[in-house]
Amino acid sequence: MISRDDVAHLAQLARIELEASEIDHLAGQLEVILGAVARVQEIAGADVAPTSHPLPLKNVFRPDVIRPSLTPEEALSGAPASEEQRFRVPQILGEE
Amino acid sequence: MITQNASEMAAAVASGEVTSEALTQAHLSRIAEVDVKVHAFLHIDTEGALAQARAVDAARAKGEKLSPLAGVPLALKDVMVQKGVPTTCGSKILEGWRPPYDATVVSKLKNAGVVILGKTNMDEFAMGSSTENSAYGPTHNPWDLTRIPGGSGGGSSASLAAFEAPLALGTATGGSIRQPAAVTGTVGVKPTYGGVSRYGLVAFSSSLDQAGPCARTVLDAALLHEIIGGHDTYDSTSIDAPVPAVVAAAKMRDVKGMRIGVVRELGGEGYQAGVLQRFNESVEVLRGLGAEIIEVSCPHFEYALPAYYLIAPSECSSNLARFDAMRFGLRVGDDRARSAEEVMNLTREAGFGPEVKRRIILGTYALSSGYYDAYYGSAQKVRTLIINDFNAAFAQVDVLISPTSPTTAFKIGEKADDPLAMYLNDIATIPVNLAGNCAMSIPCGLAPEDGLPVGLQIIAPAMADDRLYRVGGALEAAFNEEWGGPLMNKAPSLTGGVR
Numbered sequence: 001m002i003s004r005d006d007v008a009h010l011a012q013l014a015r016i017e018l019e020a021s022e023i024d025h026l027a028g029q030l031e032v033i034l035g036a037v038a039r040v041q042e043i044a045g046a047d048v049a050p051t052s053h054p055l056p057l058k059n060v061f062r063p064d065v066i067r068p069s070l071t072p073e074e075a076l077s078g079a080p081a082s083e084e085q086r087f088r089v090p091q092i093l094g095e096e
Numbered sequence: 097m098i099t100q101n102a103s104e105m106a107a108a109v110a111s112g113e114v115t116s117e118a119l120t121q122a123h124l125s126r127i128a129e130v131d132v133k134v135h136a137f138l139h140i141d142t143e144g145a146l147a148q149a150r151a152v153d154a155a156r157a158k159g160e161k162l163s164p165l166a167g168v169p170l171a172l173k174d175v176m177v178q179k180g181v182p183t184t185c186g187s188k189i190l191e192g193w194r195p196p197y198d199a200t201v202v203s204k205l206k207n208a209g210v211v212i213l214g215k216t217n218m219d220e221f222a223m224g225s226s227t228e229n230s231a232y233g234p235t236h237n238p239w240d241l242t243r244i245p246g247g248s249g250g251g252s253s254a255s256l257a258a259f260e261a262p263l264a265l266g267t268a269t270g271g272s273i274r275q276p277a278a279v280t281g282t283v284g285v286k287p288t289y290g291g292v293s294r295y296g297l298v299a300f301s302s303s304l305d306q307a308g309p310c311a312r313t314v315l316d317a318a319l320l321h322e323i324i325g326g327h328d329t330y331d332s333t334s335i336d337a338p339v340p341a342v343v344a345a346a347k348m349r350d351v352k353g354m355r356i357g358v359v360r361e362l363g364g365e366g367y368q369a370g371v372l373q374r375f376n377e378s379v380e381v382l383r384g385l386g387a388e389i390i391e392v393s394c395p396h397f398e399y400a401l402p403a404y405y406l407i408a409p410s411e412c413s414s415n416l417a418r419f420d421a422m423r424f425g426l427r428v429g430d431d432r433a434r435s436a437e438e439v440m441n442l443t444r445e446a447g448f449g450p451e452v453k454r455r456i457i458l459g460t461y462a463l464s465s466g467y468y469d470a471y472y473g474s475a476q477k478v479r480t481l482i483i484n485d486f487n488a489a490f491a492q493v494d495v496l497i498s499p500t501s502p503t504t505a506f507k508i509g510e511k512a513d514d515p516l517a518m519y520l521n522d523i524a525t526i527p528v529n530l531a532g533n534c535a536m537s538i539p540c541g542l543a544p545e546d547g548l549p550v551g552l553q554i555i556a557p558a559m560a561d562d563r564l565y566r567v568g569g570a571l572e573a574a575f576n577e578e579w580g581g582p583l584m585n586k587a588p589s590l591t592g593g594v595r
Contacts, residue, residue, distance in 0.1 A: 007457065014413060014460045015420070016453055017441035029515060030458060036516055037402040040474040043481060050476030051483060053303045053333075054289045054532020054558075060332040074196035078424030089422050090436040 002030050097122050102168045102262040102316040109152065109167035116149035116156075116167030120211050123169045127213070127260045130590045135235050136245075136255040138174050139182045140214035145169065152209040164319050164343075166209030171261035173252050174215040175222055176307065177296045178202045181212075185298050186220040186230035186248075189419050189426045189447030199296020200331065201265060201307055201324045208323045213261055216251030220449045221416065222272055222300045224248050225521035226511070229451045234508055237280060239548055239587055243505040246276030246521075252310050253280040257587055263320055264310040269301050270404055271501075271525030273308045274537035278500035278551020281539040281583045283317045283568070284310045286525075288558045289532035290335035292321075293328035301411035302333075304404075304529045312584055314538060314568040318346035321561070337559060345562035346569040352386035354567065355493040361397045362498035362524045362553075370543025374550040375499045378540045381574050382497075382567070390493055394485035399478045400527040405519060406462045406475035407530070413459030416452070419444065454515065483531045490557045495567055498524050500537040500551030524553060533557050536564040538572055539583045549583065 007027045011018040018026070072085045081088040097119065100108070108114045124142055131137055152167040177183050177195035179202075184190045198206070205212060219229035227235040227250025237245040238257040245254040249266035253276030256264055266273035268286040277284030285308045292307045299305060309320035325339035358379060363372060383389050421427040421443035422436070429442040448456070462471040489496055501521055511517045528535040533556065540552040552571070556563040576582055 002461070006461075010457045010460045010464070012441075013464070014456050015417075015437065015440045015444055016448065016456065017445040018453070019445070022450075022453070026454060026457060029454060030461070033405065033454075033458060033515060034461070034471075037405045037471070037475075039402045040399055040406065040478045041470060043396065043399055044474035044477040048477040048480055050473060051479040052476055054483075054530075055333055055335070057333065060329075062329060070196055077196050078193050080421060080425070080427035080430070087423050090430050090432070090434055090439045092436045094435075 002027060002034060098126050098259045100262070101313050102165060102311060103319060105168045105262060106165050109156070110162050112156070116152040116211060117146060119167060120145050120149040120169050120213070123213060123261060130258050131260060133236060133241055133590060134238055134254050134258045134260070135233060136171065136216055136251045136258060136260055137214045138184060138186070138217050138232055138251070141181050141212065144181065145211050145213050148206070148211045152211070155209070163208040163323070165263070165323060167211065168263060169211045169213045169261050170205060171214065171216045171252055171255040171264040172202070172212050173249050173264070173266050174218055175267050175298050176202060176265060177298070178212065178215070181215065183215065184232070185222070186218045186232060187447065187449070187452070188231045189443070191426065193425055197296065200293035200328045202296060204324050210263070210323065216249070216255055216264065218251055219248035220452050221298070221412070222248040222267060222269055223412070223451050223455055225271065225275055225518055227251060228508060228512055229449060231449055236508070237505045238590060239280065240505065242507055243548070244279070244508055245505070246279040248272040249276045249310065253277055253282050253284065256280065256282045256310060256312050257584065258590060262312060263316060265307060265324070266310045267297055267305055267307045268529060269304045269408060270529050271522035273310060274525045274535060274551065274553060275501045275521055277310060277537040279505040279549060281549030281587065282310060282312055283314055283536065283538050284308065285317050285321060285536045285564060286528060286534060287321065287325060287561055288335070288534040290333050291339070291534070291559070291561065292324050293331045293334050295328055295330035299415040301408040302415060303411060304408060312582070314565055314572045315343070315346045318342040318565050335559065340559060340562040342562050342565045345565040348566050349570045349573045351382060351567055351570045354387045354495070355390055356382055356387045356567070357390050357392035357489055357493035357496045359397070359489070359496050359498045360391055360393045361395065366520070366523070367499060367502045368504060368543060370545045371499050371503060371550050374541040374543065375552060378552050378571065379497070381571060385570055385574060392489045392492055392496065394489055394527070396478065396481040396485050397527050400482055400530055401519060401523050403475040403478035403482070404526045404530060406471050407479070409455040409459030410462045410472050411459070413456045413463065416456055419447065479530050482527050486527070486531050486533060486557070495563050496555040498553045500524060500553040504543045504546055504548035504550060528555055534561045534564060536568050538568045540575065541583070542586070
C-alpha cells in the first residue's frame with residue numbers, strides 16, 4: 001500500500017531529509033498505521049456531513065487601531081541570523 | 097508545607113502565616129532534591145519565581161487584595177511561551193529559544209500572582225502518551241520511577257505527584273492532561289474547546305488543542321480554571337462567554353438526582369482488570385451518593401482513535417511547517433552555498449524526533465491528492481458521528497463517566513517502538529477532543545494487581561465544565577472519607593524519609 005518510494009516522496013514534500021534507514025523503518029510502520037486508521041471509511045457514508053472544527057468558525061474582526069507589538073529587536077531575538085533589522089536566510093532563488 | 101493543597105497554601109499566604117517567597121523556596125528546594133530522579137522539569141526559573149513571589153509578598157504588605165491563588169507556585173508545560181524563559185516543546189528544533197512574548201494563560205497567571213517555577217517536560221510537540229518522546233529524556237512516575245508518568249504532559253503530572261508543585265498547566269490534543277493525571281493519581285481537566293485561550297500555545301492540531309488545569313485536588317483545579325479561562329481577543333476560536341462557575345461547583349459536594357451515564361463502549365476488552373474494578377466501585381459510590389446511573393451507548397466511539405490519528409497528523413503536518421529554520425529555532429547546514437530548501441530539509445531532519453517525523457509524514461499522506469477523501473475526509477465524517485453520539489447521550493444524562501486510561505502506568509520503554517500500542521492509551525479520552533466538549537480525570541484508587549493509581553473520567557457537554565467539578569468534588573470527598581485521606585498520601589516520599 002505504501003512503498004519506500006512513497007515515503008521518500010512524502011518526506012520531500014514535508015521538507016525532511018530522511019536517512020535511508022529511517023525511510024525503511026517508516027515505510028513498515030506507516031503501512032501498519034494506515035491499515036488501522038483506514039477503518040474510518042467503514043462508516044463515512046455519503047450522507048454524513050464532515051466536521052472540520054468543533055466550533056462554527058467565523059471571521060473575527062477588531063477595530064483597525066494601532067496597538068503595542070514586538071519591537072524589531074524582539075521579533076529578531078530568536079533569528080538564526082539577521083542583518084539590518086531583517087531575517088537573513090539562505091538563498092531562495094538560483095544564481096541564474 | 098509542600099504537601100498542602102494549593103487553596104491551603106493561598107490561605108496561608110493571604111493570612112501572613114507564610115510568605116510566598118518561603119513557599120516558593122520550599123518548592124525549589126524540593127525540586128533540587130528530587131528532580132534528579134523524576135526529571136519533571138526542563139527549565140527551572142529560580143530567579144524569576146522568587147521575584148514573582150516577592151512581588152506578591154510586597155502587594156500583601158501594602159494591603160492589596162490578592163487573587164485566590166496569589167503566591168502559590170505552578171509548573172508550566174513547556175508548550176506554552178513565557179517571555180524570556182526557554183521554551184522547547186521537548187524538541188531539539190527549539191533548543192535555546194527564548195520567546196519574546198507571554199501566552200495569554202501566562203499573562204493571566206502573572207496577573208493573578210501565581211508563581212511560575214519553570215517549564216515541564218513533555219513528549220516532543222505534545223505527540224505521545226508517555227513523555228518518552230521528549231528530546232531531553234523521559235520523566236519518571238513518582239509512584240514507581242521505572243514507569244511512565246503519562247503524556248504528553250508527563251512533566252506536569254509528575255511535578256504534582258512528586259510535590260514539586262501544587263499546581264500545573266497542561267494541554268490536551270487527545271488526552272495529554274487526563275491520561276497523565278490518571279497514571280499519577282492527580283486531577284486533570286480538559287476544558288471546553290475555546291474555553292481557555294490558545295494564544296501562545298505552540299500549535300500541534302489546532303482544532304483539537306486545549307490548555308487546562310492540573311492539580312492534586314478538584315477545588316485547586318477549579319481555582320486555576322477560573323484564572324486561565326475566559327474570552328481572549330488574541331484567539332479567534334476563543335468562546336465569548338463567561339467561565340462556567342467551576343469553583344462553586346467544586347464546593348457543592350452533592351450529586352443527588354444527577355443522571356450519570358456509563359459509556360458501554362469505554363470499558364471491557366482491552367482494559368486492565370484493576371482499572372475496571374476501581375471504576376465499577378466508583379459507579380456504586382456515585383449511586384450511593386444519590387446519582388441515577390444509566391448505561392448509554394456511543395456506537396461510533398470505536399472509530400475515534402482511527403479518526404484522531406488522521407486528523408491530528410494532518411493538522412500537525414501543516415502547523416509544524418513553521419519550523420523552517422528561517423525566523424527562529426535551529427538552523428543546520430547554512431554554509432552560504434546551500435539553498436533555503438536544503439537548509440530546511442537538513443534542519444527538520446536534525447531537529448525533529450521519530451514520532452514527530454512519523455506524524456508529519458502520515459499527515460502529508462492523508463492530505464495528499466488522491467487520498468484526501470478516503471482518509472482526512474472520512475475522518476471528518478467520523479467526527480460528525482461522534483458529536484452525534486455525544487448529543488444523543490447528553491439528551492439522556494447530565495454527565496458521562498468511564499475509566500480515563502485502559503491501564504495503569506506502564507514501564508518506560510515497554511511500548512517505545514510500537515506506535516499503535518502507544519496510541520491505544522488515549523482510546524477513552526480522544527472522543528472528547530474530537531467533539532470539543534470537556535472532561536476531567538480524578539483518582540479513584542490503586543489497582544489491586546500493581547498498586548498504581550487509576551483514573552476516572554467525567555465528561556460533560558460543551559460549556560458545562562461546572563458539571564465536571566460538581567461530580568468530581570463529590571466523588572473526591574467520598575473517596576477521601578473512605579481512604580482516610582487523599583490517595584496522594586500513599587505516594588512514595590522519593591527521599592526515603594518524611595516529605
